[in-house]
Amino acid sequence: MANDLVTLAEVKRRLRLPTGSAEDADLKALMAEAQAVVLRYIAQRRSDAGSPSWADQIDAWDDSTVPADIKAGILRQTAELYRFRGDDAGKDLPPRQPGHLSDPVEALLVSYRDPTVA
Numbered sequence: 001m002a003n004d005l006v007t008l009a010e011v012k013r014r015l016r017l018p019t020g021s022a023e024d025a026d027l028k029a030l031m032a033e034a035q036a037v038v039l040r041y042i043a044q045r046r047s048d049a050g051s052p053s054w055a056d057q058i059d060a061w062d063d064s065t066v067p068a069d070i071k072a073g074i075l076r077q078t079a080e081l082y083r084f085r086g087d088d089a090g091k092d093l094p095p096r097q098p099g100h101l102s103d104p105v106e107a108l109l110v111s112y113r114d115p116t117v118a
Helices: 008-015 024-042 054-060 068-083 103-112
Strands: none
Touching: 008 024, 008 068, 024 068, 024 103, 068 103
């Protein structure tokens, strides 16, 4: 299992929340959910011959070694989960399935997936 790839301070900066927020537990849960969704999305990639497995590479990342666009994807997905927390029923919102990436995050991370042939 991968380490935490973003910090609480990074998430608070992204969301423009005060550092002493009472929402820390909820934010950490959203961070974990966002990271899991992002890693599940990119985990299907095959490794290059002679390289460590892709899963091993992911597991070796931490908040200082994760590629910048993956970190950005986790931060964006956390912001998306924070924005649409389920208390917005009845509003005109984009359809979203639980556990799926938002469209902008998917567009950011698509290069980390192997191409598929239909």
